[in-house]
Amino acid sequence: MSTQNLLTLDEIKPLSTTIRGLLGELDKMFLGRSELHRMVVIGILSRGHILLEGVPGVGKTALIKGLGGLFGLEFDRVQFTPDLMPSDISGTNILQENNSGRREMVFQQGPIFTNILLADEINRASPKTQSALLEAMQEGSVTLLGETRKLPQPFFVLASQNPIELEGTYPLPEAQLDRFMFKLQVGMPTSDVLQDIISNRRHGIPPEPETVVTPETLRELFAAQERIFLPTAVAAYVARLVGATHPANEESPQVVRDYVTFGASPRAAIAIAEAARSAALINGRPSVGFEDVRLVATAVLNHRLLIGYKARMDKVDGQKIIKSILETIKEVGLDLPKDFKVG
Numbered sequence: 001m002s003t004q005n006l007l008t009l010d011e012i013k014p015l016s017t018t019i020r021g022l023l024g025e026l027d028k029m030f031l032g033r034s035e036l037h038r039m040v041v042i043g044i045l046s047r048g049h050i051l052l053e054g055v056p057g058v059g060k061t062a063l064i065k066g067l068g069g070l071f072g073l074e075f076d077r078v079q080f081t082p083d084l085m086p087s088d089i090s091g092t093n094i095l096q097e098n099n100s101g102r103r104e105m106v107f108q109q110g111p112i113f114t115n116i117l118l119a120d121e122i123n124r125a126s127p128k129t130q131s132a133l134l135e136a137m138q139e140g141s142v143t144l145l146g147e148t149r150k151l152p153q154p155f156f157v158l159a160s161q162n163p164i165e166l167e168g169t170y171p172l173p174e175a176q177l178d179r180f181m182f183k184l185q186v187g188m189p190t191s192d193v194l195q196d197i198i199s200n201r202r203h204g205i206p207p208e209p210e211t212v213v214t215p216e217t218l219r220e221l222f223a224a225q226e227r228i229f230l231p232t233a234v235a236a237y238v239a240r241l242v243g244a245t246h247p248a249n250e251e252s253p254q255v256v257r258d259y260v261t262f263g264a265s266p267r268a269a270i271a272i273a274e275a276a277r278s279a280a281l282i283n284g285r286p287s288v289g290f291e292d293v294r295l296v297a298t299a300v301l302n303h304r305l306l307i308g309y310k311a312r313m314d315k316v317d318g319q320k321i322i323k324s325i326l327e328t329i330k331e332v333g334l335d336l337p338k339d340f341k342v343g
Helices: 009-029 034-045 060-071 127-139 191-200 215-226 232-243 254-259 266-282 290-301 309-313 318-328
Strands: 049-053 075-079 091-097 103-109 116-120 141-144 147-150 156-161 180-185 260-262
Touching (some): 009 034, 009 060, 009 215, 034 060, 034 180, 034 215, 034 290, 049 060, 091 141, 127 141, 127 156, 215 266, 232 266, 254 318, 266 290, 290 318
Parallel strands (some): 049 156, 049 180, 075 116, 116 156
Antiparallel strands (some): 091 103
16 A cells, blocks of 8 residues: 555544544443444444344343444344245345336345345254355355346344253355354353433333434545555554464464364455454554454454364363464564654
8 A cells, every 4th residue: 555545543543533533422321341343343444244142131132233323324133043045134036016017026126135134043044044144245246047137235244142052043154154254252241230220221122223324424434444554564563364274284282173173264364454453543643553363353253163072071162262362473563654654
């Protein structure tokens, strides 16, 4: 990227104010989730799909619905169930009679033709139905009977998932997991937050969102994110982190060699770089730092490691493995262009 096209601090300031307003609105709507809200907004600014995992009742669906209102984008919801069919998501051709009395096949759009698709309890549908999202998540299009139709832009899949050990759920296919930029854990709120909810939120209903980011403003944020500078040293750090998820890599810590069968794909490195750019934008900086990479690395990598059976026996999960990688792989000096200016 040419340094002449980089953002300046004067350009970033109003954008950061807009993002802080969005985060503040989310914090008012959903109490005690500030870190989660920050990561979700980073994912949106990176144009990534997000998977939220947690037990029923912790607010995953409410958060996704709230985001739809805050961004002022078209929103639709699919409740995933075992009997859901792929055509229930993408749409199908139906036989209709036209004005001249002749019958013809007409495409009936499914709920996927929207900006934000809430895939609620995505792991309750069969793998065949889950696979209906693959093309949409990667290419932003749907193909039926040889005809490809583009989806509205921007397009996000924000999915909720119950832990797979609960009855009546299916593990997501690895290929589909890889298309989610983030997998974020939604845990139980603290007792103080619970007290605040039951004291001030009748029936647990959050306040109505105010649209603080218009589609036009969102496009400006996307354009600004494209102009965030990624130094060579930071790009090398990202590549080494992803490389260290593979057991055969010489830099991999012992925990990876012991427990990981397959590491993260190149898509993970791209996702870390883009998410780190968004983190820098939120923090009001025109250049990505190592701290931005560390902030997003776990959310990008935790669902992309194929862990062997021995890890389950020894109670070693993906987060422990990623923590070890982050402790092992050290960053090397930051190199900014000589003509890099932020003011």
